[in-house]
Amino acid sequence: MASHQLIDDYVNRLARRLPADAVDELADGITDTWHQHVAAGRSPTQAAHAAIAEFGTPQQITDAFVAQAPGRRAARLLLATGPVAAACWGASLIVSRAWTWPIPHPAAVVFGSALLLVVAVLVLAATGRHSYRRTRLAGVGGLGLLVLDAAMVAAALLLAPTLVWPMAAAVPVSLARMMWTIRSLPSALAS
Amino acid sequence: MNAQAQVLKGHLDVLLLATLEAGPRHGYAVKEALREGSGGRFDLPTGTIYPALHRLAGAGLIAGSWSTVDGRRRRTYRLTAAGQRRLHADRSNWHDFATAITALLETRPWPATS
Known part of the structure; x- marks a missing residue:
């Protein structure tokens, strides 16, 4: 699972829109991104916001999956x-x-x-x-x-x-x- | 999405294939390879790279396999033989195209027309 409540909420929003395998893959990726921002010295909450901004909104991601x-x-x-x-x-x-x-x-x-x-x-x-x-x-x-x-x-x-x-x-x-x-x-x- | 990202979309497939040429990577590592390889210029939302990887997998150009890392499911992609062939063909086409464009854009006097 993800490591911050904001990340968990984000992943849960994706889970309502996308297949389970895609959600697992995205959860792994955004958690990696969050860890990278934390390692760079950001607070856990700042890191979560930064990771989410990097990934795009759940609707953006859903639209990209739908298109393909x-x-x-x-x-x-x-x-x-x-x-x-x-x-x-x-x-x-x-x-x-x-x-x-x-x-x-x-x-x-x-x-x-x-x-x-x-x-x-x-x-x-x-x-x-x-x-x-x-x-x-x-x-x-x-x-x-x-x-x-x-x-x-x-x-x-x-x-x-x-x-x-x-x-x-x-x-x-x-x-x-x-x-x-x-x-x-x-x-x-x-x- | 900025203009650079729009241009990038047209070349995304070959760039994704190129990031896997050195060896298997998972989605986040592919994204990092794209970012680092472009000097930070390419700015696609990370989440949109995953569907492109799925499409390439569906086309048989890459293959994904699952593992568990730190309790999380991770899908790692590798180039298939078909992906290698596509990468080499697209790379060759790109070199020809870029050479032609560069030749045209070089600062030099244009031949006069009658």
Whole structure:
């Protein structure tokens, strides 16, 4: 633990905003900084103020972590694939006359609603600037997109009366996105 | 953040990699190496160096390992092979860039245009 009440309070404020590993690392660093100022002849309280000033405010540090959060980057990448996937699947659905597929209307409505919800969650994760927790919504959004991609591929392969040429692009796009999501999300969520 | 710190941000990755070239360091030691190596000119808030280290670790350019020092958990970073390669490439690019800029900024008469 830190060695001065001001440092303890500072670390506690960080702990409410950031992952435990990051907080442990910051606590070690600011305690080192405090010790250095004490060794230089400052009083413990002066040393605490100096160490905190050197580190930056908890909001500054949180914002820096948010800007480089793996979840934020993952959400941005997934959103960036949206136009390509939408174009491929849109063409596939139109060319194969998707309204003739044997899919109950409520299921299509649920799928569309889920897609809008997933996009909204990813946008939230991608655009936050001050909350690290918000970047972790990328996990929920990524998982949702994984399920939707799988559902879309399954529907195209199993329910479409005939396979149409745009699916030759749409299916690989979805499969590639699913593989990237499976590979990337665990590390993004662990940090 | 002052103007110098803004300029520094564009080069922060290679500077962080360079501080680890001599051997593993923890976050505070990296910050001290940056400060001492720049003669005290670089003035980023210390806390903002840590997320940059995390990003470099995520990119596989450095690797962190945990130990316990004085009862506190400490994460120490070292350059990976990929980090070494990036450092050498960025250093070479910087030398070329700096040489060109220095040549342009040298006090000398500019060639007249017609």
